[in-house]
Amino acid sequence: xxxxxxxxxxxxxxxxxxxxxxxxxxxxxxxxxxxxxxxxxxxxxxxxxxxxxxxxxxxxxxxxxxxxxxxxxxxxxxxxxxxxxxxxxxxxxxxxxxxxxxxxxxxxxxxxxxxxxxxxxxxxxxxxxxxxxxxxxxxxxxxxxxxxxxxxxxxxxxxxxxxxxxxxxxxxxxxxxxxxxxxxxxxxxxxxxxxxxxxxxxxxxxxxxxxxxxxxxxxxxxxxxxxxxxxxxxxxxxxxxxxxxxxxxxxxxxxxxxxxxxxxxxxxxxxxxxxxxxxxxxxxxxxxxxxxxxxxxxxxxxxxxxxxxxxxxxxxxxxxxxxxxxxxxxxxxxxxxxxxxxxxxxxxxxxxxxxxxxxxxxxxxxxxxxxxxxxxxxxxxxxxxxxxxxxxxxxxxxxxxxxxxxxxxxxxxxxxxxxxxxxxxxxxxxxxxxxxxxxxxxxxxxxxxxxxxxxxxxxxxxxxxxxxxxxxxxxxxxxxxxxxxxxxxxxxxxxxxxxxxxxxxxxxxxxxxxxxxxxxxxxxxxxxxxxxxxxxxxxxxxxxxxxxxxxxxxxxxxxxxxxxxxxxxxxxxxxxxxxxxxxxxxxxxxxxxxxxxxxxxxxxxxxxxxxxxxxxxxxxxxxxxxxxxxxxxxxxxxxxxx
Numbered sequence: 164x165x166x167x168x169x170x171x172x173x174x175x176x177x178x179x180x181x182x183x184x185x186x187x188x189x190x191x192x193x194x195x196x197x198x199x200x201x202x203x204x205x206x207x208x209x210x211x212x213x214x215x216x217x218x219x220x221x222x223x224x225x226x227x228x229x230x231x232x233x234x235x236x237x238x239x240x241x242x243x244x245x246x247x248x249x250x251x252x253x254x255x256x257x258x259x260x261x262x263x264x265x266x267x268x269x270x271x272x273x274x275x276x277x278x279x280x281x282x283x284x285x286x287x288x289x290x291x292x293x294x295x296x297x298x299x300x301x302x303x304x305x306x307x308x309x310x311x312x313x314x315x316x317x318x319x320x321x322x323x324x325x326x327x328x329x330x331x332x333x334x335x336x337x338x339x340x341x342x343x344x345x346x347x348x349x350x351x352x353x354x355x356x357x358x359x360x361x362x363x364x365x366x367x368x369x370x371x372x373x374x375x376x377x378x379x380x381x382x383x384x385x386x387x388x389x390x391x392x393x394x395x396x397x398x399x400x401x402x403x404x405x406x407x408x409x410x411x412x413x414x415x416x417x418x419x420x421x422x423x424x425x426x427x428x429x430x431x432x433x434x435x436x437x438x439x440x441x442x443x444x445x446x447x448x449x450x451x452x453x454x455x456x457x458x459x460x461x462x463x464x465x466x467x468x469x470x471x472x473x474x475x476x477x478x479x480x481x482x483x484x485x486x487x488x489x490x491x492x493x494x495x496x497x498x499x500x501x502x503x504x505x506x507x508x509x510x511x512x513x514x515x516x517x518x519x520x521x522x523x524x525x526x527x528x529x530x531x532x533x534x535x536x537x538x539x540x541x542x543x544x545x546x547x548x549x550x551x552x553x554x555x556x557x558x559x560x561x562x563x564x565x566x567x568x569x570x571x572x573x574x575x576x577x578x579x580x581x582x583x584x585x586x587x588x589x590x591x592x593x594x595x596x597x598x599x600x601x602x603x604x605x606x607x608x609x610x611x612x613x614x615x616x617x618x619x620x621x622x623x624x625x626x627x628x629x630x631x632x633x634x635x636x637x638x639x640x641x642x643x644x645x646x647x648x649x650x651x652x653x654x655x656x657x658x659x660x661x662x663x664x665x666x667x668x669x670x671x672x673x674x675x676x677x678x679x680x681x682x683x684x685x686x687x688x689x690x691x692x693x694x695x696x697x698x699x700x701x702x703x704x705x706x707x708x709x710x711x712x713x714x715x716x717x718x719x720x721x722x723x724x725x726x727x728x729x730x731x732x733x734x735x736x737x738x739x740x741x742x743x744x745x746x747x748x749x750x751x752x753x754x755x756x757x758x759x760x761x762x763x764x765x766x767x768x769x770x771x772x773x774x775x776x777x778x779x780x781x782x783x784x785x786x787x788x789x790x791x792x793x794x795x796x797x798x799x800x801x802x803x804x805x
Contacts, residue, residue: 214520214523214540214541214542214543225494225495225536226247226251226433226436226474226476226495227432227433227434227469227472227473227474228469228474228493228494228495229465229469229474229475229476229477229492229493229494229495230247230474230475230476230477230493230494230495230496230497231442231477231478231485231489231490231493231495231496231497231510231513232244232476232477232478232479232496232497232499233478233479233480233482233496233497233498233499233501233506233509233510234478234480234497234498234499234500234501234532235480235499235500235501235502235506236480237529238499238500238501238527238529239499239500239529239530239531239532239546240440240478240480240499241263241440241478242530242546242547242548243478243497243499243532243546244257244263244438244440244476244478245263245264245266245267246546246547247438247476248264248267248395248438251433251436251474253433253434253435253436253474254392254393254394254395254396254434254435254436255395255396255435255436255437255438256391256395256396256397256398256415256435256436256437256438257396257397257398257437257438257439258398258400258412258415258437258438258439258440259397259398259399259400259401259440260400260401260408260440260441260444261401261440262399262401263440264397265397265399265554265555265560266555267395267397268397268555268560268563268564269563270395271394271395271396271397272391272394272395272396272397272564272567273396273397273399273560273564274386274396274397274398274399274564274568275399275557275560276379276398276399276400276401276402276403277378277379278564278568279379279385279386279398280379280382280385280386280571280573281379281380281382281385281386281411281414282338282340282341282380282382282383282384282385283299283302283303283341283380283410283411283414284299284321284324284338284339284340284341284344285338285383285384285385285387286330286334286338286421287387287388287389287418287419287421287422287425288387288389288422288425288426289422289425289426290421290422290424290425291334292325292330292331292334293322293325293331293677294421295421296318296321296322296325296677297318297679298417298418298421299317299321299414300314300315300317300318300321300679301314301417301461301679302410302413302414302417302461303317303368303410304317305413305461306406306409306410306413307368307406307409307410308406309364309365309368311615311616311681312357312361312615312616313361313364313365314679315611315614315615315678315679316358316361316362316365317365318677318678318679319611319676319677319678320344320347320348320351320365321344321677322677323347323677324339324343324344324347324582325339327339327347327579327581327582327585328579328581328582329579329581336383336384336574336577337383337574337576337577337578337579338383338384339578339582340380340381340382340383340576341369341372341373341376341380342373342380342381342576343578343582344369345366345369345370345373346586347582347586348362348365348366348369349366350585350586356627357612357627358608358611368406371404371406371407372406372407372410375403375404375407376403376407381575381576382573382574382575382576383574383575383576383577384572384573384574385573386571386572386573387572388415388418388419388422389422390571390572392419392422392435398411398412398415400412405444408444409444409445412439412444412445413445413461416437416445416461416464417461417464419435419437419468419473420464420467420468420471420473423468423471423473424471428471428472429470429471430471430472432472433472433474434471434472434473435472435473435474436473436474436475436476437473437474437475437476438476438478439475439476439477439478440478440479441478441479442477442478442479442485442489443479443481443484443485445461446461446462446465446477446485446486446488446489447484447485447486448483448484448485448486448487449484462486462488462489463488465488465489465492466492475493477489477493480501480502480506481506482501482506482509482510482513483505483506483508483509485509490509490510490513491513494536494537495534495535495536495537496510496513496514496534496535497532497533497534497544498510498511498514498516498524498527498532498533498534498535498541499527499531499532499546500527500528500529500531501527507521507524507525511524514533514535514541515538516533516541520533520541523543530545530546530548531543531544531545531546532544532545532546602640602641602644602646602671603637603640605628605633605634605636605637605640606637606640606641606644606646607676608627608628608637609624609634609637609638609641609662610641610646610647610668610671610672610676610678611672611676611678612624612627613647613662613664613668614664614672614678614679614680617661617663617664617688617691617692618661618688618691618692618695618696619661620659620660620661621638621649621659621660621661621662622659622660624638624662638662641662641668644667645665645667645668646664646665646667646668646671647662647663647664647665647668648662648663648665649661649662649663650662650663650687650688650689651689652689652692653758657696657789661688661689661692662688663687663688663689664680664688685711685716686730686732687732689732690730690732693730693756693785693788694710694716694717694730695710696788697716697717697728697730697756697788698710698717700788701717701719706719706720706721707719707720708720713727713745713748713749713750714744714745714748715727715728715729715745715748715750716728716729716730717730718750724751724752725749725750725751725752726750726751726752726753726754727745727748727750727752727753727754728753728754728756729741729742729745729753729754729755729756730756731755731756731757731762731766732758732762733762734761734762734765734766734769736769738755738766738769739766739769739770739773739775742755742770742775742780743773743775746775746776746779751779752779752780752781753779753780753781754780754781754782754783755780755781755782755783756782756783756784756785756788757782757783757784757785758784758785759784760784763782763784766782767782
C-alpha cells in the first residue's frame with residue numbers, strides 16, 4: 164500500500180478523485196484485477212503528465228500582483244512578453260534592451276535612447292524635493308553598485324544643489340540637471356580621505372553618465388512620467404552601458420511610484436504595467452547581498468506598487484541571479500525551457516514543483532511552459548506564436564514616430580543666479596556654515612561617519628582625521644551637544660567603544676546635513692551591533708540569516724530547521740513574551756543570546772515559572788559568536804542546570 168501511495172503522489176499532497184476512489188477499492192480485501200489495472204494505468208498517466216486539470220487565465224488582476232518569466236535564449240520568452248503586451252488592456256511601459264519590440268511602432272510610442280529627453284533630478288509632480296533627493300541618491304547608488312557611504316554623500320550634495328535652485332521655496336522651473344550636479348561636486352572642497360574618496364567615486368560614475376547621455380540629460384525638464392503614464396511606451400536602451408540602462412530604468416520605475424503616492428492614486432485593479440526583460444540588471448541578487456543598508460529600495464517598491472495598480476512583468480534567462488525578493492513577490496510564474504541545472508532549480512524551487520513535475524519541465528520544448536498562479540497547482544501551457552512582420556530600421560522608425568516625438572515637451576538646461584554665483588565663488592551654500600549647523604566641520608564629518616557605519620570603533624573613526632586629538636575633539640563636541648552618547652561593546656575580540664545617535668542627532672543629520680539615516684536592526688546601538696554580528700556569523704558559516712523576519716532579532720534557516728535568535732540585553736520579563744511569540748509564529752527552536760551568565764540564569768528561571776517548553780529553547784552567550792572556530796551550534800552546557 165505504501166508503494167501505491169508514493170507512486171500516486173498522495174504523500175506529497177497530490178489529490179485526484181479517480182486515484183482516491185481506486186485506492187479505496189485497493190485497500191479492501193477483494194480487489195478485482197480490473198481495479199488493479201485501472202489504477203496502474205492512472206498512475207502511468209500521471210507519471211507522463213504529472214499535473215492536474217486546472218484551467219488558468221492570466222488576467223489584469225493577476226498582472227497587478229506581478230509576473231515572472233524564466234527561460235533560456237530562444238525558448239519563447241520574448242514571444243510570451245509580446246503576447247502579454249498585445250492582450251493587456253491598460254497602458255504599459257516596456258524597457259527594451261535589444262530592440263525586440265520595434266514591431267509595435269505603428270501602435271505605440273517607441274523612444275530610442277538618442278531621442279529621449281529626461282532629467283532625473285526633476286521631482287515628479289507633487290513629490291517634495293527632499294523626498295526626491297532621497298529617492299535619487301538611492302537609485303543612483305544602487306544602479307552603479309555604490310554603498311551607503313556614497314549614498315549619503317550623494318544625498319547631501321543633491322540637497323545642496325536643490326537649495327541653490329531655490330526648490331525648497333517652491334517647486335518650479337528651472338530644475339538642475341546632472342551636469343550641474345557634476346559641476347557642484349567638482350568645485351567642492353572636501354574634508355578627510357573618506358569624503359574625498361566618496362566624491363571621486365561619485366564623480367567618476369556621474370561623469371560617465373554625462374558623457375554617454377549628454378543629449379539625454381541636457382535639459383531642465385524632460386519627458387515627465389505624468390504625461391507618459393496614459394500611453395503605451397517602449398523605451399529603447401540598446402547601445403548604452405549597463406549602469407546607465409539600470410539607472411534610467413530604476414529612476415522611471417521609482418518616479419511612477421512616487422508620483423502615484425503623491426497623487427494618492429490608490430485603487431483596485433490594474434492601472435499600468437511595466438515590462439522588463441533581462442530583469443537581473445535591476446533586480447540583481449549580488450546587489451541585494453552587498454547592500455549595507457538592507458534590501459534595496461527598488462526591491463521594496465515591487466510590493467508597494469500593487470497598492471496603486473502598477474503591474475510588473477520581469478523576464479530573465481538566469482533565475483539564480485534574480486533577487487529573492489522579486490521571486491517571492493511575483494504571484495504568477497512561467498517556466499520555459501531553461502539551460503543549466505542551477506537556473507532550472509532556482510525557478511522550480513520558487514514554484515515548489517515536485518519531482519515528477521520537475522522531470523516533465525526539464526523536457527519542455529520551445530513554445531511550451533509551466534504556469535503557476537499563486538500557490539495553485541502548476542499547469543502546462545503552449546505559447547502562441549507572434550508575427551512581428553518585417554524588421555523596422557532606424558529610418559523607418561523615425562518616419563513612423565517623428566510626429567509623436569515632436570509632441571513631447573521638454574525645457575532646455577538652465578541655471579539660477581544663486582548657483583552661478585556659488586560656482587564663481589561669490590557665495591557659500593548656507594548648509595556649510597557653522598552658524599547654520601551649530602557644530603564644526605569636524606563634528607559634521609564624524610556625525611556622517613556614524614550614520615554610514617554605526618558599528619565602527621571610535622579608534623577607527625579617528626583615523627579619518629589629521630590627528631586623534633582632532634577626532635576626540637569632534638567626539639566631545641557631539642557628546643556635549645547631545646547628538647550622541649557613548650556605549651561599550653564587550654567581550655574580546657570585538658571590544659570597542661561605539662557612538663549612538665540620539666533623536667536630536669538623528670534629526671540634525673537628516674534635516675541639516677541631508678543624510679539618510681536608516682536603522683539596521685532595532686533597539687540601541689549595542690543591541691543592533693549583536694543582531695548584525697550574529698547574523699553575519701551565521702552567514703559566514705554557510706547558513707541563510709536575516710534581521711527581523713517574522714519579528715525575530717535574527718531568523719536562520721538551517722537546512723529546513725527554522726531558528727529564531729533573540730538578543731537579550733537584560734533579564735527582562737518581555738524576553739519571555741518574545742520567546743513565546745517566536746514559538747507561536749512557527750520557529751522550530753529559539754536561541755536566547757545574553758551578554759552574561761547572570762542574565763542567562765535569570766531568564767531561565769522566568770521560563771520555568773512560565774512553563775515554557777525547555778526542549779525548544781537554548782541559551783548562548785555573546786562570546787560564543789566572537790570566534791568562528793568556536794561554534795555556538797555546539798552547546799556550552801545543558802540548556803537548564805539546577
